[in-house]
Amino acid sequence: MCMPASRTRWLLAALIIAAVALAPVLSLAWAGAQVRTDLWQHLLASVLPRAATNTLLVLGGVGALVAVIGTGCAWLVTAYDFPGRRLLSWALLLPLAVPTYIVAYAYLDLLHPLGPVQGALRWVLGHDSPRDWRLPDIRHLAGCIVLLALVLYPYVYLTTRALFATQAASLLEAGRSLGAGPVAVFFRVALPLARPAIAVGVVLVLLETLNDIGASEFLGVQTLTVAIYTTWVTRSDLAGAAQIALSMLVIVLALVALERFARRRQRYETTLRPRPMQAQRLRGGRAVLALGLGSVPVLAGFAAPAGYLMWEAWQRLRSDGASAQLLHALGNTLMIALLTTAAALLLAVVVCWAVRRNARSRSELLAGIANRSASLGYAIPGTVMAIGLLLPLGGLDRMLSDLLISFGGQARLVLMGTLWVLVLACTLRFLAVAIGSIEAGMSRIPPSLDAASAALGEGPLATLGRVHLPLLRPSLAAAALLVFVDTMKELPATLVLRPMNFETLATWLYAEAARGTYEEGALAALLIVLAGLLPVIALARAGGQPAAGQVPAPPRAGQ
Template sequence: MMRRWNPWLVTAVLASLVMLAPVVALAFSALQGSAGLWEHLWANVLPVALRNTVMLLLGVGVLVTVLGTGSAWLVTAYRFPGQRLLSWALLLPLAVPTYIAAYAYLDVLHPLGPVQGLIRELLGYSSPREFRLPDIRHLAGCIVLLGFVLYPYVYLTTRALFMTQAAGLLEAARTLGATPAQLFRQVALPLARPAIAVGVALALLEALNDIGASEFLGVQTLTVAIYTTWVSRGDLPGAAQIALAMLLLVAVLLMLEKHGRRRQRYASTLRPRPMQPQTLRGARAALAFALGALPVLVGFVVPAAYLAWEAMQRVRDAGVSPQLLGALQNTLGIALAATAVVMVVGLAVAWALRLAQVRRGGRLASACSRITSLGYAIPGTVLAIGLLVPMGALDAVFAELRSVIDGGRAQMLLMGSTIALVVAYSLRFLAISVGGIEAGLARVPQSLDQAAANLGESAGGMLRRVHLPLLRPAFAAAALLVFVDTMKELPATLVLRPMNFETLATWLYAEAARGTYEEGAVAALLIVLSGLLPVILLARAGAAHGVRS
């Protein structure tokens, strides 16, 4: 009989407490602010930031729904030249962080940039004073940009559902005389609503976490307001109060996602098989390819091509600066450290849940699994602000202990160190590790656990000898996702990084703020190239899934 309390469950409980600490600290910090401060925020900061954030989320939600659902149906329901290429190419915008897309388009669409220069040359104008396109630095431009970068979240979930729908339902609708439009609107779309809701919720959480694109494009969102309130004004209670308002918005988003699919149930006694796609030819096939290629062109090809060109120009003319190489080294080091912590803690949490499931109980382990997955729903800026108070308190305890032990001068151990970044990254991306490892464990029959226990194997031995070899693919995939996400993370890094500590993301942010786009292009290209790795994995997994179906 396995012990009810074991080191795996203790680790899971501790991880849950650490995850809850920033949220509790936010409430504590917010209470430290005076009523006058809250009145000032409500009168001067929150109305604009909240309105912009809500409008941004509404606009991005509509756009990712249209682009993601439409492209998923296009490559699933129709066969045309280039359809297989588009089926994986539509994932490519996932490799481009939102702040990098904004960085690229600000230069591409600048009045002195290549696009407007070519248009003026074709129209016979000689200067921007005679002709210029509208400035993209406003709310509408931010909505369009984020929509074309984030739609793959909806595309992924919706296409997976379209590919596993029972073909008999669609064929029955065709037999009854349904047109392609009716087939999509009345049969496929209602069945896809749960998948669409999940994809839209993920896209909106990413939009809410964004700070670089919103700031570059001049949109004052709640995330930008939190950052400026803390960094520019040094006002921790004010930043905490705005962060609490943002957490409330996150909770509303999650409740809306659950509400949207609360009554959605689908079951079939038939073995699901993919639908038979309708073959398109001629002009209709060309139009289908053009429609499918548009999101890829806007969300990936244009920014990636711009970054590659600018990076080559920079390297050819001036080489790579030592500061950028230092930022790359910092990025790789901090990403490797955070990935190691995340994977070890995630393994402990997932294994504690597995042991509880084998015993057919374990509400505590299940609750820990859910709590440790909250970090991905908390925007990076909010998480970082919430960590300031507990880390400051721990630094005070460490300083007091040092003074008692050896009379040493107080020094900050956590604040202003890379440890703070590792903790923030670990909390932010622990959900990826826990979810990936739990999915891998779910594929291993519980009979193996029971057989190993009957042979006298301990829980640790069972994990090491039985499950870890079987978990290697899931473990490696989760580790890669965590590593790449930590390389791209900008909001938490801006708040918690040590003095004079640059990552590729913060280097790019600083160069964009100074308007020196050539320097930042190399850093941006390195981030995009790293982001291609999980996209390739997703594309391969999707192709394999399509073959099995």
């Protein structure tokens, strides 16, 4: 039996999108097959040992810290009731609004020997000069780990809090009836049940950590991501950058495999409907202590850097106003974000509609593979995505240049160094965010509506446009918001692929921090933070739980 032509066309379109999304990975694999012994010897001798060691140490340290902070905060606001608990439960999400490179940028100035924190401490201690007394420099591995953890712990907090909130109270009560105290119940009952959720959150954090470039470079830690960027931009060594990116891709695949393994175990069956746990009421000093402990990550991960940025931005606006270059960078950022959002929504609708059209058919598996492949970009760090695109686009540019010469034109770059390459990279990077949101919304539309539309003589395209898209407006709006904000914050891919003399808010901030002119970048940083607050507020209004199938909004994809 032949497949209907319309179904074939939608499946073919989804497969083409998946092939484009896989192009960076395939190009890196091809580059890895073209092994140059001398190049690998150089990388193994001078680049990879230090960068790989730092990367693994950062991953291990950040993973351990976010597991402790995220799990502890999730248990605190779920198992206990105290004044301010409801406010704290959504305030713990606020660090999601601040990219890691902005937190590093803010703390470098806040904790500078001549900055406000050390100046106040010297005044209290009776010292006059930084030569007499100063705090340890945060520009080292430990400082990088702590700052990244303070920003990224909400990923673990979200997944673990959702599991704690739905745990059966009978299991915890059984532990207490056997004589276990609150600490024993947590470690022997609640924590083992929450391990899969913690693992999923930690893996998301580690993927975001791998994507970070700004914080690591600002703090003087050479990770694999920083090594990729410096190898390409500073040394113009695309082959070397590709080999380092391929090494980094191995770590990404291992993390994705770990996340899949954790999700497989995140199922518990019971014959009775579980009764959610009841929060234990705290009073007096214990309530104050609980509120204080829960507020520390919010203050350190959001309030301190955001307050600093607001103050510096106000000082800058009051004295000199917003510079024309910054306004131009804001316009560039909005343009890239809007183009990326439109492209991601269009491609996501095509992929999700192809999956729905081919459900319960012989091509269902192929449509599912296309869906998964198109969503792969979210797990790939921005620098790896950029280097993976440079290889095939460079080859295509050479072909187009030869074609121009054959027609009497001049040799020139047609694709590389244009705005559209950056839009393509951001679209592939955040396509999974749009697919997750639209797929979740489409799953709630009953198939009977499709059948009714077909019975009335409507084709697949008309059914999509007149039935599904109106019902998908909330999911489309959520996807648009997440992709727009993630693109505004994207730093690694933008640094590598932006056209000459093209600045976004993220690259403007990066350049100002590299020059040490922190007051110049505060306004750009504040604008990025304000944009990042939008999905966090939406998530808090939804009760802190992402919609089914929706990818949590990071960086924070742009760190």
